[in-house]
Amino acid sequence: MSIPADAVMIEGAAEKAKSTGRVLWVDDDPNLAAGFARRLKRYNIQIMHAFDGMQGYWMALNQKPDVIVTDLKMPKWPGNDLVECLSLNRELAGIPTIVVSGHAGAAEKKRLEAMGVVAVLEKPVGLEDLLVELRKFLSL
C-alpha cells in the first residue's frame, strides 16, 4: 500500500539531531500541523502529516509512528472512524492516540477514552499540555 500522493512529510530542511519520536498528525489544515512541527522539532520530534482520517490510517499502517495525534471533524473519515479502525487493527492498536480537537464534548471525550484514546485535548492546545501527554510515550 502506498502513501497517498498528497501526503506530506514535514521535516526540517537540515534534520540532523536524532529523532526521539515520530508523531503522525492527522488534521485537515496543513498550517496547523506545520505550526506544531516547528515547535516540536525543538524537542526532536518529527511530525508526519495526513489530511484526513483515511489517509491517516494508511500512513499509520505504512509508517508505524510512535504516537498518533488526530482531529475529530475531518473530510472522508472523521477522527472517530480513524480511532475505531486503529483500535480494530492488531498491528496498530498499540500506538497511543491523542485527540486534539475543538469538537470534543464531555460525552464524546468519555466515549473516545473508552475506545482507548489516551488523552483528549481542546483546541487551541498549549504546547506544555501536549508535551505532558507526549512525554508519557516518548523519551524527550
Added chain:
Amino acid sequence: MAPEQLLYPRTADTSSSEPDGSDVHTELLSVKKELRGALERENWLRRTIDTANDAFVSTTVMGEVLEWNSKAEQLFGWSRAEVIGKHLSETIFPPSVSDNGAGGLQHLIQVRSEGKRVETKARTLDGDEISVEVSISPMREGSSFVLNAFIHDITSRKQLQAQLTHAQKLESVGQLSAGIAHEINTPTQYVGDNTRFLEESFEEILGVLNCFNELLQAVEGQGDVAAVVAKVKKVSEAADLEYLKKEIQDSIKQSLEGVSRVASIVRAMKEFSHPGSATKTPTDINKNIKNTITVATNEWKYVAKMVTEMDDEMPLIPCLPGDLNQVILNLIVNSAHAIAEALGKNPTEKGTITISTALRDNFAEIRVQDTGAGIPESIRRRIFDPFFTTKGVGVGSGQGLAIARSVIVDKHAGTIDVNSVEGQGTTFLVRLPLEEQSALANEKHDRKKKDSK
C-alpha cells in the same frame, strides 16, 4: 292626529285601518313608512359597517373618499367628517408610504389580479406606518364604479412573521457558532505556535548576531580572530540558519494567512448577522453570497467542494440583505445535508455545491445546486410547508425552506423553484426582480396613459 302618531305609527295595519283616513293620508303614511324603512335600512347598514372589525373605505375611481367607518376612524385617526371628499393619497396612501406607488384603490386593484387582496403599507394621522391587507371590490355606480375596500391591520401578523424569521436566524446562528469557533480556533492555534517559534528563532538568531559582533571586534584588533571565527561557525551551525531561513518565511506567511482567515470569518459573520434595514436596499448579492459561504464553511467543507460562478455584471439588487443571507444559508445547509446523506457514513470523496448568479429577463437568478441525495417526488410539493422536515430531531426545525419561500415570494415578489432528481441532486432557483416591484413600471405606464388623454 298627533304628529307623534304620524311619525311613529304603531303598525302598518292599524294606520291603514284608520276609519277617518283619506286617500292622501294613506299615501302619506305609506311614503312615511317607506322612508322610515329606508332610514332604518340605512341605519342598519351604517351600523353593520361601523361595527365591522376592519376599516371600511369606499372611494370614487379617482380615489376620493365616499365612505369611512368607525374602525377606519380608529385605525387611521381621521374622523369620517374630516376625510369625506379627500383623496386617499392625501390621507392613508401618500406616495411616500405606499410601496405600491402613489395612489388609491384603483391603483391597488390593478396591481394584482388574483384575489384582489393586497398587502401594503398605510399611514395614520400621527404619521405612523402600518402594514395592512386591503381587499377591494368594485361596485357599478351609474356609468362609473365605486371602489369598496375592507382594510385589515396586519401589523401584529407582520411582527410575528419577523419574529419567526428572526428566531430561525438565531437558531441557525446558534448552529453555526460551533463551526465558526472551530474555524477560528484552528488559525488561532497555529498563529500562536508560529509566533512562539519566531520568538525562539529570534533568540537563536540574536545569539548568532552577537557572535558576529564579537568577530567584528576581534577583526578591529581586540581579540583572537581565529577563535571567534570557530565560535561563529559553531553557533551558526547549531542555530541551523538554513532551516530557520525557510521556516521563518513559511511561518510568517502561514500566520498572515491565519490572521486574514480569522478576519474574513469575523467580517463575514458581522455582515451576515447584521439585522439589516427594514426597507430594501441596493445590494451586491454576489458579495452577500460569498460572505454566507464563508460563515457556513464548517457546515459544508467536510462533505463538499464549493464552486461559485458569479455574474460579474450583476447590478445592485433591491433586497433585504439579512433575509437574503438567511435564505442562502438555509439552501447551503440543505445542500450539505443532502450530500452527506448521499455519501453515507464512510465517504471516500466529497460532493459538490455549485452556487451561481446570472441576470435573466429583469431578474437576478441565484442557483444553488448540489450533488446530494435528491428530494423524493412524493414530498417535493411539501418542502416549502412550515415545520415540514425529513431531518432528525435537533437537525432542523422544518422552517428553512418555508422562510426561504416567505422571504423570496412575499417580501421580494420573486420566485423560488426546485428541480430535483433522486440520487443525482437538487437545484434551487431563486429569482429576484431587478426593480423593487414590477408594479412600479405599471404605474409609470398608467400615468403616461393618463397624461396623453
